[in-house]
Amino acid sequence: MRWLDALWLEWKIALAFLFDNKLQTLLIMVGIAVGSAVIVFITALITGLQANVIERTLGTQAHLKVQMPDDANRVLPAPDGAVALVLESPRAQRLRSLSNWQALRDLLDGQPQVLAVSPLATGPAIARRGLARASVALMGIDPDRYQRIVPVARDLVAGRFSIEGDQVAIGSELAKDLGLSVGDKLRLDGGQGRELIMRVAGIFELGVRELDSRYVYLDLRQAQILLDLPGGVTQIDLTVEEIFAAEEIAERLARLTGMQAESWMATNGQLLNALSSQTMTTQMIRIFVGLSVAFGIASVLAVSVVQRTREIGILRAMGSPRRQVMRVFLLQGGLLGLAGSALGGLVGWALVMVFNLMGPGLFFVQVPTGLVLSAMGVATLTGVLAAVAPARRAARYDPAVAIRYV
Amino acid sequence: MSDTQEVLRLEGLRKVYNPGTPQELEVLHGLDMRLARGELTALIGPSGSGKSTLLNVIGLLDSPSAGELYLLGQPTRTLDDEARTRLRNEAIGFVFQFHHLISAFSVLDNVLMPLMIRHGKPEPADVQLAEQLLAQVGLEGFAGKRAGQLSGGQQQRVAIARALVTRPALLLADEPTGNLDTRTAEQVFELFREINREFGCAVLVVTHDPRLSASCRRSIELVDGRIVRDTGVA
């Protein structure tokens, strides 16, 4: 409060000047409000959109998976002084079990930032019912662990998510293709005569066509039989605390385990690219809108400084120090920014609500309070900075000259 | 007259506008002058003789090009802008020809302005003094009005109240009656005499009106930047 008291007259003069020039103040405030409304709206929309896209993407996949390194050809190094010309055909990648996966699982369980760890045996198979055939991806899991990565039970449309013994859970598209409903039998063929007859216990719909038409969840042991991986798993899925740290964690885990670790960020490179260019676009819009708001404030204050020349002269003649005059105009800039952005925050919020009501309605966009508050903070600071040049000019006026100004 | 009574002393004071340029113009040519507490002095002279320039220099709005200006015994030439500004607030009251109120403020706030500049939010005693001064200049009940709503004569009286609110040692007035009708001018001048008697400050008034200057105990005549006549030298 001492600080407020010290600036008591500055506040009084700044407010009086702003109120005295009602039209000018109103116009620039509307300008600032429009600018900050655009920023709030666009930021809320894009942030909401991106959060939604990421949530959808990560809702059906692990943040990170750990696998055996790819098989590679071993090439003998050429003796000194000789040049080796190598004609290589890449190795076919067969399904391989992660060596010593139980120990690996326990090691990953203890890692910081790792939320869930789920080993699974996954590989291709053919599903048959009568004459209908479909190629599927077997997902042999430990359901308790796997549900913490992808909560399949949440997306169940029929039956129960139960995969004990001969029970399987299949996607809705696959159920349609093979004409299966809960309780029906289907034959899974892992190749080379490995076949099992299973029973549909649940049908899920993850919302991703590729998964809904191919995924077959079954008990880990059954998958091991079909895929000819006795006692083995092909990969370990992980979720992590901070999704955008996934790549970093993947690199760390790869070094730690000697395995190949792939994050969702590497798998979804294009999506991330799209998101980051979207973020860049919004950032550009924010900067340019911010700049035009700043120049608006600066030009209005520059005009006001000229209009107030005589009054500044009077204040100086009565003993007002240069710095006080300067503060009066800095304060006006800050007040314009604050009031304009408060109004703009309200308008931006209203725009988002209108968008929620009348827009495509794919998802609900939130306006975080922090966003509005930080927009107001930035606008206030922008106002003060924009006022620097006009305020300095006002402070430099020669009182003897300024007082004669008409 | 003892030195403690001296409010202002000029020694060889010169003022050159635009020094070192083709537009260089020496307006004041080495003035010597003293003003004592309680003196009511008229400054007269033809237009362009340097009266406003002199008042600006005395009022520390402008700095002299040479010579020295003592205010309350303190030399002022070496003071920086901040110190001059403070001294202006503490020791000097200004009344200008075009009254120069701030129209965005009320009459009371205009009167209080020098005190608010000095220490922010006014004390109850400040408000009391301001109201008392307004009553004295005949503007009781005008405190809440906006300055712009008053007539020229009324505004000039507000400006006088404002100049007095700090109880300055020196009151400077530059043609305060210049754009007032004769009767109002008469009233405003009477106010100066009253104030001078009551507050005991030194008053220096620039005026063109010979009748008004004749009513002052002392008058100084400036012609072409030189003092050509000074009745009753201090």
Ligand SMILES: Nc1ncnc2c1ncn2[C@@H]1O[C@H](COP(=O)(O)OP(=O)(O)O)[C@@H](O)[C@H]1O
């Ligand atoms: N800021 C200035 N720059 C240059 N010349 C000035 C300035 N102010 C006044 N003058 C000149 O100084 C002379 C005296 O002016 P002034 O002090 O206003 O006279 P008075 O008040 O006696 O009429 C005039 O010739 C005027 O043109």
Ligand SMILES: [Mg+2]
């Ligand atoms: Mg003049």
